[in-house]
Amino acid sequence: MLQITNLSKNYGKxxxxxxxSFNVEPGEIAVLAGPNGAGKSTIIKSIAGLLKYEGxxxxxxxxxxxxxxxxxLGYIPEMPSLFPLLTINExxxxxxHAFGVKDYEARAEELLTLFDLWDKKDKxxxxxxxxxxxxxSICCALIxxxxxxxxxxxxxxxxxxxxxxxxxxxxxxxNQGTAIVISTHLLDxxxxxxxxxxxxxxxxxxxxxxxxxxxxEFKTLEDIFFEFTEE
Numbered sequence: 273m274l275q276i277t278n279l280s281k282n283y284g285k286x287x288x289x290x291x292x293s294f295n296v297e298p299g300e301i302a303v304l305a306g307p308n309g310a311g312k313s314t315i316i317k318s319i320a321g322l323l324k325y326e327g328x329x330x331x332x333x334x335x336x337x338x339x340x341x342x343x344x345l346g347y348i349p350e351m352p353s354l355f356p357l358l359t360i361n362e363x364x365x366x367x368x369h370a371f372g373v374k375d376y377e378a379r380a381e382e383l384l385t386l387f388d389l390w391d392k393k394d395k396x397x398x399x400x401x402x403x404x405x406x407x408x409s410i411c412c413a414l415i416x417x418x419x420x421x422x423x424x425x426x427x428x429x430x431x432x433x434x435x436x437x438x439x440x441x442x443x444x445x446x447n448q449g450t451a452i453v454i455s456t457h458l459l460d461x462x463x464x465x466x467x468x469x470x471x472x473x474x475x476x477x478x479x480x481x482x483x484x485x486x487x488x489e490f491k492t493l494e495d496i497f498f499e500f501t502e503e
Contacts, residue, residue, distance in 0.1 A: 273298045273451040274319070274420050279327035281314050288314045289325075290475045294468075296420070296451045301442065301465050304455040305497050306472030312455045313350075315472070316424050319453070320347045331420050343371060346418030350425040352409035354397035360384070360408050361393040364415050371416040383411040386437050403429045410438065414445075421445060421452045427461045439465065459493040466493065471500050 274296040281289040289311040296302045304312050318325045321336050334341035354363060364384070368376040384390040387407040392400075400408065406429045413421065426442075427435050442452060442465055454462055471479040479500045486496065 273300075273332060274453065275328075275330045276315075276319070277328040279315065279318060279325055279329065281311075281318060281323060281325045287475050289318070289472075291327075292470075292472075292477055294470055294477070294480050296453055296468065298419075298449040298451055299446055300467040301446055301452045301454060301462075302468040302470060303459070303462050303466045303493065304453060304470050304472065305457075305459060305493070307501060309474075310472035311475040312472055313424065316347075316422050316453070316455050319420075320345065320422055343416075344419040346413035346416055346421045348410055348413045348421070348423045348426060350428060352402070352405040354400065354405050354408060356396060356398035358397055359394050360389055360397075360400075360411075363397065363408055363412055367412045368415050373416055376415055379417075380411070380415055383414055386441070387411065387434055403431060403434070406430060407434060410441075414441070419450060421450055423452065423454045423456075425456050425458070426454060427456070427458055435461070459497055463493050469493065469496060471497060473501055 276295065277293050279289055279292040280287070292315065304315060306312050314323065317323045319329055319336060321342060329336040331341045331344045334344065336342070336345065358366065364380045381390060384393055387410065389404065389407055389411070397405070426438055430438060446452060456462055466483060468482050469479065470477060479496070
């Protein structure tokens, strides 16, 4: 599904990501973790095609830079960026039309209702709180029915009900065969979800293992994180 081979990214003389390789299969949730400045956001933005990089990234065998590759990808950024003069409903419609999604109206109503936005669908982007903008960003990413979903800090700005719904939605997508990459500092929020973990430190991978590799050790994600990042 997602295959990353020898990914490297420099900002001037700074090596933000150094020769990273990993894969995420259909129906897997991979957690990308690391201290600030470890390279997590650079990896996510590289997969999303927002940065130039060295190496190779494919989605279902298609380059992430190709039209086909982009059509398979959904991206929920940490900081939502909505059009101030478009309504919630218009954001959803624009995304569906841009990706050629037909008969999306029922799914749109389902998503907006799930995040308590259905009765607010005619509100403009400029009138929304940060939390509501984040919910709209989630709905926009999911209306395209992506095969690969990138989520950068998925729970930031969400209220407790929305956090619960987001977790349930991620598990639903996983069970439907969607490959998911979650970048987060809030490791406890992903404790029930993860199948793989990639821990970054100073631009390098210090751990890449599946949940099954820790069977019988009774370690939480936080336990694993601190074991491989603390001096």
